[in-house]
Amino acid sequence: MEFKDTQAIYIQIADYINEQILLGKWLPEERIPSVRELAVSLEVNPNTVMRTCELLQQQDIIFNKRGIGYFIQPDAVKKIMQAKKDAFISNELPQFFQNLYLLEMALDDLKPYYDQFRKNKLNGHEN
Template sequence: MDFKSKDAIYLQIADYVNEHILLARWAINEKIPSVRELAAHLQVNPNTVMRTYEHLQQSGIIYNKRGIGFFVAEQARRHIKKQQRERFLERDLPEFFRNIYLLGINMDEITEKYQLYLNDNYADHENK
């Protein structure tokens, strides 16, 4: 995983977990990787993953079965979409609009590039 400097690492890991849930790689009520497994996979400190899991648990995205592990919550996708939509509309979209204005990019070009991106990256996944 390539970490960006814009957000804290635990939040970037939360985005990674959220993406896996939204793409149905991790199903509702399915056990997700343990703290140690995910830390080893992402090559980060287990304490960072634990902070991520605590954050996601407080957000209603995952839940803990004591002694067993963490699982995807029933309403996880709804919570993720709501949170990420708000963040995107408030933080990312204004920056995107500024850039397309400054660079003189028109909406037809954006639409074409967006369709190519979907075809290249999500052709086998139904947008949920």
């Protein structure tokens, strides 16, 4: 995993875990890889992964079964999607709208591009 300098590593790892859940690679109520396994695969300190797990527990995305490991909450997908929507609306959408305004574009101008993007995703093509 390539880490960016603009955001704390433990938060980027949380985003990675959330993405695995949203993609259906890690399913609700299933055990996620151990702290040690994640640390090795992501090439980070186990304490960093532990900090990620603490954050995701606070967000009620995962829960700990003592002595067994961390598991995904049954409603994790719904919570992750809502948090991502809220972040998108408050952090990215204002700049997006600013660009549309400056370029004198309407949302309708973007529909063909979005439709093509969705079509590619549904057909399994990466962009």
